[in-house]
């Protein structure tokens with residue numbers, strides 16, 4: 001079954017704890033937290049303080065997506081705040097392998113993200129060292145953008161390499177951006193199993209229904 005990871009970015013920030021409780025009770029699997037620094041991406045969101053504040057309020061897996069420059073400098077802060085997984089962008093890491101080791105040394109799941117124009121090949125050398133590849137299906141920075149169909153080929157290539165390298169069940173493919181009914185089917189058919197969804201879950205009143213519809217649309 002697909003893992004549904006609602007993205008906090010689309011929640012009401014005036015009542016964050018209630019928003020998180022709502023999706024947790026509604027059947028979410030993970031909570032996706034988008035950290036932006038205004039440099040790597042043209043938007044600013046929040047830092048470890050928000051992760052720390054939410055940690056005692058939820059038992060969901062806290063999936064921190066760092067869209068920041070020099071992410072290696074902030075791994076400890078996010079893990080100390082309560083992150084269960086930390087994902088860094090390959091485009092932001094001069095020493096990607098070392099950064100992955102830094103994350104894993106803290107005992108949390110390590111993810112590597114690829115922007116839409118970044119080739120899948122960039123992550124292949126470290127596939128066996130990580131828990132998750134995040135294929136961005138929009139250009140990172142904002143919620144509510146349209147899904148980019150050319151990312152499907154990248155998902156399929158990664159799925160194939162994961163199989164070839166004997167990593168099935170060890171490395172998950174996550175997608176982020178424009179995931180809703182319809183695109184959930186396309187990405188899961190291509191090989192993704194972790195679906196980040198912002199506006200299609202938090203943007204509607206009945207979040208439980210929205211997540212159930214995503215699950216029903218997913219091909220696994």
Ligand code: DX5
Nearest residue numbers: 140141143144177178198199
């Ligand atoms: C985009 C973020 C996403 C975003 C997705 O930069 O990484 O997590 O919240 O939002 P939707 O699902 O609305 O495209």
Ligand code: ZN
Nearest residue numbers: 034065176196
């Ligand atoms: Zn994200």
